[in-house]
Amino acid sequence: MDEREIIKAIIKEYQQKEMHLIPRDVKLPKTNKALVIIGIRRSGKTSLLFDVFKKTNNDIFFPLDDDRVFPPTIKTLQEIVKVGKEIYPNKRITFFFDEIQEVENWEVVIKRLTEREGHKVYLTGSSSKLLSKEIATQLRGRCLSVELFPLSFKEYLRFKGFEFDDILTEQDKALILRYLDDYLTYGGFPEVVMEEENREEILREYLRTIIFRDVVERYGIKNIQILKLFVKFLINAHTKKISINKLVNYFKSMGIKVSKNTLYEYLSYLNDCYFIFPLKKFSYSLREISQSMSKIYVIDNGFIRIFDIKHSADKGKYLENAVFVELRRRGFIENENLFYYEDSDGEVDFLIKENEEIKCLINVCYDLNFDNYDREVKKFVKIGKKLKCSNLMLITFDCEDIIEENGFKIKVIPFWKWSLFK
Template identity: 85%
Template structure:
C-alpha cells in the first residue's frame, strides 16, 4: 500500500515456520523495515538469531505481571512512606498475587480467573507442546505436568518418577520425561533449577527443583490443596529473579551441603554475589535453620550479601555476617537484590 514508506512487520509464533530467519534477515538488512517477532519459545532468544542479524536485534522476555505492575493494574500508586491502611491493602493484594498469580487477564477478571488459568494451561499443553513436538501420549504428559506442579520448589528425581509411573501401570522412559521437561522449559512453563557447584559435571548430575511460571497454575492444580504459603512465596521469588534477568543454571542456582540448604545462589562471573533464602514467617522455632545455618553457609562460601525474604517481617540481624530480612513486597517494589 505504501511502497515508498518503511513498513513495520509483526509476526507471532514465527518459529513454527521453517527457515524464517532468512526472510527476516532480508526484511531488516536489505529492505530496512522494522520487524517485531513474538513467540512462546526460548528459541527466539537464541544467540544464533542475534548472530544472523549481526547485532541488529533486541530480545525481550515477557513474564506475567511483577508485583509493582500488579499494583498498577489495581490502581495503587506506591510511595515508600505508607499509611497503615495502605500497608494493609498491599498485604491483601500480595496474598491474592501469591495465590492466583498475575496474568493480566486473571488480574482483571477475578470471577473467572480459575477457568482462564485452566484454558491457558490447555493452550500451553496442546499448542506449545503436543502440536509443536508431535506428542502422542498426551496422558503421560498431563500426569508429568501435574507432578511437577505439585512438587514445585522440591528436588525431583526423574528415575524415581519413572519407577512411580511403572508402579501404577504406566510405562515411560526417563529419556521421554527429560524431553518433556525440556519442552516445558522451552515454552517458559517450568524452570528446572540445578544445584550450584564449581564442577559442571556435578551441576548437570544434580537433581532439579522445578519452579512454575505463575502461581495461579500451582493453585488450581495443587491436588493436596495445602496452600503452603512458604512454597508459593518461594516460587514467586524465583520468577521475580528470572524476570530481572537471572537465568537458571547460568547465574542462579540452589545450594546444599551438610550444613543446610540455600534457596537461591546468585553468581556473577566466578564470584558468588548473593545468597537468598525465603521464609514466609520468621519465628523462634525456625530461627536456627533460617538464620544461623544461613550465616554458616555464607561464611563457608565467602559471601557477605545474605537476604532473607519474608511475607511481611523486616529486620537486620547481625550474627557473624549481617542478614538483611526484607518483605517480598518491599523487595519487589524497591528492586533490591
C-alpha cells in the same frame, strides 16, 4: 475470500483497532536489529507489541496465530510483506509479527527485511527456542531479545489501580498485604488479575493451550496422557527437588511405561515454552551441576493453585516460587548465574553468581519465628562464611529486620518491599 484479501482485512482491522493498555515495566532497546519479545502465552506480549505499534508510523501489525490464516506458511509471511509495501510504497516500514514461531523458516523473510531492505521488525514468540536456538542460529547476532513474564507485583498493583509512593500509610500497607496474598495465590497473568470470577477456569484453559499448542503440536508428542501426568507431577513438585529416575519407577508402578530420556525431553520442552524452570545445584564443577537434581519452579503461581488440593496450606512454597520468577524477571538465568545450594550444613534457596564470584545468597521464609531460626539464621550464616559471601537476604511475607549473627548481617525484607522498591 482468498488469502491476500484476508491479509489485507486483518491489517486494516489492526490499524483501526483501539485498546486501553496499562503500561508494563519493560524497556525495549532502540536498535536497527530485529527485536524479539518472547515468553509464555497470555503474558501480555501482544499488548506490549500493539502498544509500540500504535506509537509508530508506516507500520504493519499482523497476528500469525489468527485462525483466518492458520496455519501460516512462509508464503503467508511473504504476502503480508507485499501488502505492506503496497500500502506504504517506497517507505521504510515497521513490521510487527505476533507469534512468529507459527511460521516455519520465518527467519529467511526477516533477514531480507532487516538486512537487505532496511525495514524495522518486531517479533513475539511463545517458545524460548526463539532465543536460544532459532534466532541465535538463524539470525546470527542480527537481533535483540526481550523476555516478558506475567505481571510483577508492582505491575499487578498498577493493573488493580493502586497508586503508591515511598511513604505508605497503615491503610496502604494493609491493602498491599491483601493484594499480595491474592497475587501469591492466583498469580500475575493480566487477564486473571483483572478477572473477579472464573480465574481458575481461565488458568486451566491457559494450561490446556500451552500443553497442546506449545508442546504436543510443536514437538509431535504422541503419548499425551503421560505428558499431562508429568506436568501435573511437576506443578505439584514446585520448589522441590525431583529425580527423573524415581519418577520413571513411579510411573512403572502405575503400569505406565516411559523412558528416562522421554521425560528429560518433556522437561526440556516445558522449559522452552517458559512453563517449567528446573534449577540446578551450584558447584564449581560443571559436571556436578549437570548431574545434580533439579528444583522445580513454575512460571505462575496460578497454575500451582489449580492443582493445590490443600488450598495454599504451605504459603512459604508459593512465596518461594514467586521469588524465583521475580529473580528470573530481573534477568537472572537458571543454571547460568542462578542456582540453589546444598551441603551438609543445609540449603540455600537461591545463589546468584557473577563470573566466578558468589554475589548474593537468598533464602525465603514466609514468617521468621523461633522454630525456624536455626535454619534461617545460624545455618544460613554458616553457609555464607563457607562460600565467602556476606550479602545474605531473607525474603518473607511481611517480616523486616537486620539480624546480626557471628559477624554477618542478614537483611530480612518483605517480598512486597523487595519487589516494589528494588
